[in-house]
Amino acid sequence: MSQSLLINPSAFEAGLEAIFAARSTTNEAQAAAFARFVKLRLPNRKVEGWKWSDISAATRKLAPENAPESAQIIAPTPFAALDPIECRIVNGRIELPAEPAAEGFRCGLSDPVATIPELETHPVAALNVALTGKALEMEIAEGVSFGRPILIRHINTGVGFSFAQTVLRVGAGVRAALIETYEGDGAGFYSHLFHTVARDGAVLERYVLHDTGPDSIVHAICAAKVDGAARFDQTSLSTGGRLARHETHVHYWDPKSAGRINSAALLCGERHNDFTTEVLHLGEDCATRQLHKGVAADRGRNVFQGKFHVKRGAQKTDAQMAANALLLSETAEANHKPELEIYADDVECAHGSAVGALDEDALFYLRQRGLDEHEARALLVDAFVGEVVDGVENEIVREVFHARVNAWLENV
Amino acid sequence: MLKIDDLHVAVGDAEILKGLTLEVPTGEVHALMGPNGSGKSTLSHAVAGRDDYEIASGSVTLDGEDLLALDPNERAAKGLFLSFQHPMEIPGVQTMNLIRTALNAQKKARGEEEVSAADFIRTIREKARLVGLDDAKLKRPFNVGFSGGEKKRMEMLQLAMFEPRFAIMDETDSGLDIDALKMVGEVVNALRGPDRGFLVITHYQRLLEYIKPDRVHVLAGGRIVKSGGARLAHELEKSGYEQFIEAA
Ligand SMILES: Nc1ncnc2c1ncn2[C@@H]1O[C@H](COP(=O)(O)OP(=O)(O)OP(=O)(O)O)[C@@H](O)[C@H]1O
Numbered sequence: 001m002s003q004s005l006l007i008n009p010s011a012f013e014a015g016l017e018a019i020f021a022a023r024s025t026t027n028e029a030q031a032a033a034f035a036r037f038v039k040l041r042l043p044n045r046k047v048e049g050w051k052w053s054d055i056s057a058a059t060r061k062l063a064p065e066n067a068p069e070s071a072q073i074i075a076p077t078p079f080a081a082l083d084p085i086e087c088r089i090v091n092g093r094i095e096l097p098a099e100p101a102a103e104g105f106r107c108g109l110s111d112p113v114a115t116i117p118e119l120e121t122h123p124v125a126a127l128n129v130a131l132t133g134k135a136l137e138m139e140i141a142e143g144v145s146f147g148r149p150i151l152i153r154h155i156n157t158g159v160g161f162s163f164a165q166t167v168l169r170v171g172a173g174v175r176a177a178l179i180e181t182y183e184g185d186g187a188g189f190y191s192h193l194f195h196t197v198a199r200d201g202a203v204l205e206r207y208v209l210h211d212t213g214p215d216s217i218v219h220a221i222c223a224a225k226v227d228g229a230a231r232f233d234q235t236s237l238s239t240g241g242r243l244a245r246h247e248t249h250v251h252y253w254d255p256k257s258a259g260r261i262n263s264a265a266l267l268c269g270e271r272h273n274d275f276t277t278e279v280l281h282l283g284e285d286c287a288t289r290q291l292h293k294g295v296a297a298d299r300g301r302n303v304f305q306g307k308f309h310v311k312r313g314a315q316k317t318d319a320q321m322a323a324n325a326l327l328l329s330e331t332a333e334a335n336h337k338p339e340l341e342i343y344a345d346d347v348e349c350a351h352g353s354a355v356g357a358l359d360e361d362a363l364f365y366l367r368q369r370g371l372d373e374h375e376a377r378a379l380l381v382d383a384f385v386g387e388v389v390d391g392v393e394n395e396i397v398r399e400v401f402h403a404r405v406n407a408w409l410e411n412v
Numbered sequence: 413m414l415k416i417d418d419l420h421v422a423v424g425d426a427e428i429l430k431g432l433t434l435e436v437p438t439g440e441v442h443a444l445m446g447p448n449g450s451g452k453s454t455l456s457h458a459v460a461g462r463d464d465y466e467i468a469s470g471s472v473t474l475d476g477e478d479l480l481a482l483d484p485n486e487r488a489a490k491g492l493f494l495s496f497q498h499p500m501e502i503p504g505v506q507t508m509n510l511i512r513t514a515l516n517a518q519k520k521a522r523g524e525e526e527v528s529a530a531d532f533i534r535t536i537r538e539k540a541r542l543v544g545l546d547d548a549k550l551k552r553p554f555n556v557g558f559s560g561g562e563k564k565r566m567e568m569l570q571l572a573m574f575e576p577r578f579a580i581m582d583e584t585d586s587g588l589d590i591d592a593l594k595m596v597g598e599v600v601n602a603l604r605g606p607d608r609g610f611l612v613i614t615h616y617q618r619l620l621e622y623i624k625p626d627r628v629h630v631l632a633g634g635r636i637v638k639s640g641g642a643r644l645a646h647e648l649e650k651s652g653y654e655q656f657i658e659a660a
């Protein structure tokens with residue numbers, strides 16, 4: 001480590017550097033990305049946008065090593081009923097689907113993306129580009145009628161760290177569904193960078209179920225470019241981890257694009273979840289709907305950061321954001337930061353955020369009707385989160401999400 | 413029999429009930445009247461088990477069983493029902509789902525079998541018609557956006573569904589139109605019988621035209637200051653509470 005470029009690295013950062021140095025396949029873009037990371041470093045609470053999710057502190061004590069080669073046992077997916085095209089990324093290693101799937105669908109390994117312009121200054125994105133081996137690349141050709149959803153299972157076990165990238169191009173006019181699950185009892189660090197393009201008139205539904213062990217540290221970025229009259233419809237449900245951060249960056253370049261970015265977090269113990277989103281409106285007449293519901297019990301911490309940028313040319317933008325958190329204990333926390341940055345004058349944009357406790361009057365009412373304390377609380381929490389879960393268009397996904405919420409409520 | 417003996421209840425620093433004693437024998441309907449702020453709702457909440465009401469002393473029993481030792485849901489399972497003066501709105505919970513969950517929770521606590529979905533739907537539709545709520549309301553979030561009168565009808569729907577052993581009706585008549593008042597009378601009179609009791613809290617004689625009380629009590633200054641037959645309500649309508657406020 002005599003040639004370390006990092007000044008005062010943590011054990012974790014030093015480990016990252018060692019792994020980078022040991023890579024034989026590193027290309028120029030990755031070298032440039034690592035150089036960016038050396039400058040940016042793992043963000044701590046003093047860095048704008050990372051105040052409530054100090055990834056530097058969370059990873060400091062991690063063993064500086066690669067995650068294990070394979071997972072021991074892989075549980076069946078709750079999404080089996082959808083008959084999905086299933087890919088797995090186990091501790092960063094990509095396992096392609098068993099059979100080459102439907103017509104018009106291509107799926108394979110490729111070199112990692114060099115960079116995503118909008119994420120040029122993102123420290124974890126830079127690290128991801130530098131350290132990802134191969135990317136999972138998927139494409140659905142234009143005009144294909146494509147019934148099966150794609151399922152990507154991110155499974156992490158053991159300690160250590162791993163990196164992965166996936167790319168999905170959705171051809172014009174195609175309607176596609178992508179489900180991503182974050183699973184496993186891993187106690188290491190996992191970084192995933194997902195890059196997607198929905199071409200003109202396409203509809204991409206993306207569902208994220210984050211259901212990992214309590215010690216996981218997961219950072220996932222979704223960068224979605226939504227073309228003219230295309231639609232990006234995302235619903236995420238997370239039970240958090242030691243630190244879970246799901247970032248969504250949506251960009252509308254053309255007119256009449258639309259997006260929905262809904263999310264719910266259920267956090268018990270010491271779990272932490274951060275939904276950070278950024279929607280860039282460049283084209284005219286685009287619409288965004290965003291609803292977040294966070295529930296924190298015990299010492300759980302719910303973080304929501306949402307930002308709508310509306311650029312000068314983006315007239316007739318219609319964008320609405322609402323973030324609500326329910327705190328079930330005195331020691332639970334919610335940190336919300338909704339933001340609007342608007343440079344166009346003919347727009348309709350609104351945002352709101354509220355943090356509160358369960359309504360005691362409602363609780364008493366339900367108990368008078370015969371529900372015990374646990375049942376009454378569960379009913380009210382379920383109703384609170386229900387707004388996000390009930391909005392899921394896919395019926396099976398909706399049921400899986402409902403079941404996960406109910407299972408969580410059993411134990412709170 | 414609901415038996416309340418020398419009950420002292422405080423909210424924060426203020427003592428609201430100061431030694432209230434009241435007995436409603438099984439099979440009877442009693443009316444409770446009294447000026448605004450005299451503690452009628454405090455009494456109903458304390459009997460139902462709301463925990464921010466501090467019970468300094470006294471006892472409350474239902475058929476000899478100590479209610480104060482039980483959780484609110486256990487009291488409900490024993491057959492105590494409170495029709496709220498200000499019923500809650502519960503967003504995100506479908507009305508039918510709430511009532512069914514509650515009914516089954518009570519049955520489970522009593523060791524009875526749960527109602528089947530089909531039986532439940534048939535019964536609730538029938539009773540909803542009786543209280544003047546249409547099917548669409550049953551599918552909506554509980555009480556959300558309902559009018560004051562509709563919320564009271566929803567309380568009567570639950571009374572009819574749960575068929576409790578003892579019901580406290582806290583100003584069910586306020587905000588109700590004439591037809592609804594009549595309906596309340598019908599629901600109560602249909603349930604009235606030798607093994608049920610009612611405590612009907614009201615400000616007006618009107619409701620008592622439909623529900624003839626066996627006894628009428630006046631609450632003022634934290635105690636029952638007068639009890640009498642059905643005629644007492646008529647007298648109060650004429651004379652008001654002034655005499656009791658002064659006395660208390
Ligand atoms: N949670 C509370 N916090 C503070 N004061 C309270 C609370 N609940 C009741 N009180 C007070 O206790 C007193 C009795 O109130 P209560 O609601 O029982 O009266 P009431 O007889 O039902 O009146 P009304 O006829 O207007 O319904 C009032 O002075 C009221 O302000």
Ligand SMILES: [Mg+2]
Nearest residue numbers: 452453454497
């Ligand atoms: Mg009252």
